[in-house]
Amino acid sequence: MSHSISRRAISRRTLLAASGGVSLATLLGLSACSNGSTGSSGGTAAKNLKLLLPGAVPDGWDAVLTAVNKKLQDDLGFTISPQFINWNNYGNQALLKFTAGENFDTALQARWLNMSQLAGSGSLVDVGPLIDKYPNLKKTLNPKLLELNKWSGKLWGIPQVNSAGRIHHFAIRQDLAEKYGISEISDYATLEKFWYDVKQRDAKIVPIALSQNQSNLTCVPGPVAMFNAHAWENPSRIGQSFSGNSMPFFLAADAKTSGSSSPIPFWDEPGVVDALRTIRKYYQDGIINRDALNADAATTKGLFTNGQTASAWATTDGLSTTTLLPGLLKAVPSAKMANVVPLKGGKATKPNQTFQSDNFTVLNAKGASNENAMKLEDWLSIKENHDLISYGIEGKDWKPVGDDKFQQLSTYAFPGFALCWRTSLERRSAAMTETEADWFTWAQDYENFTVDTFAGFIPDVTPVKREDAQISQAFTQYGNPLFFGAVDVDSGLDKLKKAVSSAGLDKVQAEMEKQANAYLAENR
Structure with a gap:
């Protein structure tokens, strides 16, 4: 997904997406029927684009959507009607909407969802030949990013990234760590000690809660x-x-x-069975929640922001602070948060990466207007418009801090990774913790990673x-x-x-x- 687990596609393997796929030979033959021309619906439907987005409706969304649509209508002559689908159901519901031929225009897709299957069935548009026509969008997309995300020469969606590489890790209650005499956590053994300290000294707090998507x-x-x-x-x-x-x-x-x-x-990969034994021990010792098989991502996020858990899943996308800390501070005003990435070699490690985007905004070949969908992506590549949908109403939901930071004033949180992530336009939270800022900066440099042998x-x-x-x-x-x-x-x-x-x-x-x-x- 990549911020809170309710807002992000946490991995290629996260959701229980429907199985299936198609041959790459089939993929290569689809551009004639999915080449970005206006969809079959046309007419008035093209004046109101329908978008599929994951997660819960953001707090304060009605006011933001009204402002977005007023500006869209003035600038481009159409509006949008996003449909938010719960993370637990998103993979299957989005697939069903595609296969049933429903009329919508864009959606979040990925390899870890149903993208291969949809590309092979002619459901998606190859956006590669279209990007040059939209200058605002083009200038926000690194050519290397586009090349690395083509499948046999076809670009089946607009890559949504805000960093070069992504490493899953943890956001923790730093105030609790300091209470237990731990000033910094930089290795897994210390992280494990922190969890057991939580269990022993703050019995009402669950050390870490997992959701079924993980x-x-x-x-x-x-x-x-x-x-x-x-x-x-x-x-x-x-x-x-x-x-x-x-x-x-x-x-x-x-x-x-x-x-x-x-x-x-x-299971034959070194470390995996040992990890399974560790997880079993955590389950028996009460380090992790016992209802993970049925817990949804929104619930586990809420447990952290309400102060009921000491750790949350995170990734190096710079969004942990904005999605977790405001709610946590409301519940526990004295709380502190830190991002913990327990790599043995720290930032000198150079983990493997494929550099393939976790998430894509795809165009439905049967949408009302593929042209307007691309115009929307271009419009969202203008900083003023990107700021509006990404951060909400200026003065109400956020206020700018310089050219590249913002102060969050509300709990509004939009899943930009599904529609409008643009590396050069993303603002950092002025309240971003020092640990998150350090790791986010590190993650934005391709040189800090090793290209995996099977990257393509x-x-x-x-x-x-x-x-x-x-x-x-x-x-x-x-x-x-x-x-x-x-x-x-x-x-x-x-x-x-x-x-x-x-x-x-x-x-x-x-x-x-x-x-x-x-x-x-x-x-x-």
Whole structure:
């Protein structure tokens, strides 16, 4: 998603998106029917664009939407009607709307959602040839970003990024850490000590609450995982899977030199089973919440902002302060917050990254007007307009601090990552914690990361589509209880292994190897 877990696509693997995919050969043949021309609806529908956005309706949204639509009408002659869909349902509902041919214009999509499937079915517009026509949009998009996010030459959406790389980590109650005599947390062992201190000394506070969307983020490296100490020390591995919620494989670390990918199931990757045992212990010790399998992201965010938990999921996008701290300070005026990224080597680590965008704004090929949808993206690339929808009503929701910062005056929080993230236009919160500012600055530099060997590899699910769908179902049924510590590790992992084996693991693993080896041969 990448700020609070209710506002962001927390990973390619976060939502329980529908399975499926299509061949890249099919993707290559779609530009004739999805080339950015005006959609079939036309007429008055083109005067009011419908947008699909994830999460809850932002506080104060009605006033902001009124101001946005007044300015849009004056400037471009049309308005927008966003529909907000709860994170837990977004993946499936967005897919159903596309496949049912509903009339809407833009949506959040990603590989970890249904983007491959939608591109292959002709549901999306290749925006690559269109961007040059929209100068405001073009100047906010780094050419390297566009090139890295093409799929076999096609750009199936506008990449939404505000940094070069993204590392999942934690926002913690720094006031509690200081209360326990911990001035700074820079390694996983100290972070774990903090959680146990919370449990022992502030029994009414849950050390960290997880939501059902986080799934294998807890243990499977990408290149780090929440409770995987080995990955925090060795952030050089990123799993590959055929579809959004399918089982990840890890490819050989020496694949670039050997030419052999030799994929292994995620449980054979060093550190993963140890992480599962750690999670199980946390579950039994009360370090994590016992209802994670059913808890939604908005609820767990609320627990942190109400002062009921001591840690929250975060990512290096500079938005933890704005989405978490205002609410926390209302509940606990003396609270402090810090971002903890427990990489063993700190900012000198250079974790692996693919540099593929986590999120894209895609155009519905059946939308009322693809042209107006692109005009909207161009309009949102003007600082005044970007500020309005991103931060709300100036003087009411925020006020500028210089040219590149803002002071938040309300709890308005818009999911810009789904529509209008523009690296050069994003303002930093004037209240951004020092720790978050340091890590956000670090994350904006491509030189602070290592390009993953398989950065441009996009597996084609077509040859194993049936098996992958069955594995995805087994992965959800037997994997999620493991990832949240709700079952014994040995018996739970054994059930998962048997289920995915019966679903066709050998065939899927062989196909992954075949495609990954072909990718290596093409890119040597």
